Amino acid sequence: MINKTGSAVSVNSCLGGFGLPEYLFAPAFTMCLKTGLWALAVAAFFSQLCCEDTSTHPPKPISRGIYVAIGSSVKLPCGDGMTKGTEWRVNGSMLVSGPVLHLHNTSLEDQGIYTCHSPNGGHIETLHLWMGYAPSPPVVQCWSPSYPLKAVCSWTQTPDPILPTYYIATYWYPRTEQPLVHSCRRESDQDQQCILEELELYATVPHLVNITAVNALGSATRILPILIDDIMKPDPPVNVKVTLQPGRKLHVQWAPPPSWPDPVNFTLKYKVQFQWDKRKTASIMGPYESLSMVRSGLVPGRTYHIQVSAMDFMGQGQSSEWSDPVTITLPTS
Amino acid sequence: MLLLAAMVGCVQVEDRAVTLSNERNSIERTYELTKYLDHQLKEIKDTYLLYLGPPFSDPDFSPPRPNISSLAVPSAATRVDLWRGLENGARLAQNQRAYSVLLCAVRELARSTLCPYLQSSLLHFCSGLSGLLGSISGLMNALGVATDGHAPLTTPALSPRPALNDFTRKVEGFWVLRELQSWLWRSAKDFTRLKKRLRNTVWSHTLHLECAWKKRTHPPQKKRK
Numbered sequence: 001m002i003n004k005t006g007s008a009v010s011v012n013s014c015l016g017g018f019g020l021p022e023y024l025f026a027p028a029f030t031m032c033l034k035t036g037l038w039a040l041a042v043a044a045f046f047s048q049l050c051c052e053d054t055s056t057h058p059p060k061p062i063s064r065g066i067y068v069a070i071g072s073s074v075k076l077p078c079g080d081g082m083t084k085g086t087e088w089r090v091n092g093s094m095l096v097s098g099p100v101l102h103l104h105n106t107s108l109e110d111q112g113i114y115t116c117h118s119p120n121g122g123h124i125e126t127l128h129l130w131m132g133y134a135p136s137p138p139v140v141q142c143w144s145p146s147y148p149l150k151a152v153c154s155w156t157q158t159p160d161p162i163l164p165t166y167y168i169a170t171y172w173y174p175r176t177e178q179p180l181v182h183s184c185r186r187e188s189d190q191d192q193q194c195i196l197e198e199l200e201l202y203a204t205v206p207h208l209v210n211i212t213a214v215n216a217l218g219s220a221t222r223i224l225p226i227l228i229d230d231i232m233k234p235d236p237p238v239n240v241k242v243t244l245q246p247g248r249k250l251h252v253q254w255a256p257p258p259s260w261p262d263p264v265n266f267t268l269k270y271k272v273q274f275q276w277d278k279r280k281t282a283s284i285m286g287p288y289e290s291l292s293m294v295r296s297g298l299v300p301g302r303t304y305h306i307q308v309s310a311m312d313f314m315g316q317g318q319s320s321e322w323s324d325p326v327t328i329t330l331p332t333s
Numbered sequence: 334m335l336l337l338a339a340m341v342g343c344v345q346v347e348d349r350a351v352t353l354s355n356e357r358n359s360i361e362r363t364y365e366l367t368k369y370l371d372h373q374l375k376e377i378k379d380t381y382l383l384y385l386g387p388p389f390s391d392p393d394f395s396p397p398r399p400n401i402s403s404l405a406v407p408s409a410a411t412r413v414d415l416w417r418g419l420e421n422g423a424r425l426a427q428n429q430r431a432y433s434v435l436l437c438a439v440r441e442l443a444r445s446t447l448c449p450y451l452q453s454s455l456l457h458f459c460s461g462l463s464g465l466l467g468s469i470s471g472l473m474n475a476l477g478v479a480t481d482g483h484a485p486l487t488t489p490a491l492s493p494r495p496a497l498n499d500f501t502r503k504v505e506g507f508w509v510l511r512e513l514q515s516w517l518w519r520s521a522k523d524f525t526r527l528k529k530r531l532r533n534t535v536w537s538h539t540l541h542l543e544c545a546w547k548k549r550t551h552p553p554q555k556k557r558k
Contacts, residue, residue: 204410206395229518
């Protein structure tokens with residue numbers, strides 16, 4: 001310690017000025033006292049860091065998320081569900097007084113952030129309520145735009161689950177020597193379309209495609225048997241060109257869809273549709289195995305919309321969608 | 334003498350090209366017959382399933398395939414890489430084995446069918462199948478591939494049972510037509526591939542012939558000293 005004159009003053013002389021007993025000034029006792037004071041100071045300092053004084057600071061509110069099926073009823077207790085005087089609020093507005101919140105015949109509008117408060121207004125709990133549906137067995141459709149190398153399966157859910165839902169997609173062919181379960185290739189677990197690549201052609205026993213939907217409210221599975229040769233569906237032909245020829249003829253030419261990997265061995269046949277009168281009247285010509293055709297006997301001054309579709313040459317599977325229309329108007333003379 | 338030798342060589346090459354061209358025409362006819370049979374089968378199958386009655390006539394019905402000797406048809410199922418790699422002879426041999434069994438199976442189906450119209454259709458179909466089998470055997474002979482001989486006419490491919498209301502017999506009939514359908518689809522692709530392969534072979538022999546002809550008519554001139 002330093003006195004007013006700037007010289008050091010011992011603790012003992014300070015204490016002597018207060019008329020205290022002599023034994024209190026013994027060196028050993030003084031050392032012990034100093035040590036004790038330091039220990040108390042350190043303990044007080046660390047108690048601020050690690051030990052919460054519950055008598056003056058309230059417990060932190062609990063936060064959780066709950067998934068509820070639309071149309072169901074739910075009871076939401078605040079804490080132990082027995083504390084009287086608590087109230088539930090939603091988005092900050094008072095909803096109901098009582099320790100348990102009952103929601104009947106829930107709907108999408110019940111989704112939100114619910115908070116539970118003590119009688120003195122303290123925040124006890126925060127509840128995120130997510131509304132949605134458990135998955136239903138997916139409605140699956142498969143087709144092969146790249147026969148014989150690939151097939152595609154896509155699926156939908158009715159009703160839409162609303163909640164984040166992921167899918168497991170596999171397929172299996174019951175080969176006697178070594179049946180394998182293959183993963184149906186997708187970009188991500190939430191994609192609703194996948195690609196099958198190891199296909200058995202001309203099989204009498206179908207491939208089995210298994211699509212399982214999973215979300216927080218449950219799971220559902222669909223198993224679809226498919227014969228690859230039955231589900232051929234090429235993409236529409238491309239590069240459709242229409243040119244006028246002498247004698248009121250139209251020369252139409254096209255190319256096979258690039259997604260069809262082998263048009264030489266797996267030949268396609270084509271149909272050509274001519275529409276006119278604002279597309280109210282149509283005639284379809286074909287099938288052709290060639291990549292062009294000529295139509296004659298057309299009406300001068302008429303506008304034609306021409307489209308082409310492709311199909312397996314044996315008529316297996318389905319026809320493609322029609323290509324984008326090409327429009328041409330015949331001269332009047 | 335040189336000219337005579339060149340002419341003989343040209344004739345031999347020309348003979349080979351003509352033979353290949355004939356084979357290609359034969360494959361074309363076999364391919365067209367396959368398409369015709371496939372078209373016929375579509376109609377027969379619909380009528381036959383109605384004849385069998387429910388549940389066979391239900392659109393999505395598919396009974397398990399029985400593992401019995403009576404349905405010992407070689408499977409048409411294949412992977413695309415294996416299918417592409419088949420040699421011409423092996424490809425034709427697989428078709429011949431399958432249709433030998435299927436012909437007997439369809440004959441038995443016709444025999445046990447009580448509906449006269451359906452029986453007549455099935456027997457007519459058997460004639461077409463027999464023609465297809467003969468065509469395949471002819472192709473194999475032309476290409477120098479060993480054949481298995483003529484299909485036995487009386488080999489019972491289906492167990493003889495009198496009652497049509499026997500469910501197992503109906504399942505057998507269902508599966509005979511399904512196997513037949515798969516094979517016709519497969520055969521159409523097989524013959525398309527054979528056509529393309531033989532066209533390439535004819536083309537290469539035609540080029541050889543033209544080259545030989547040019548050499549004969551325009552021999553290379555010697556340089557003057």
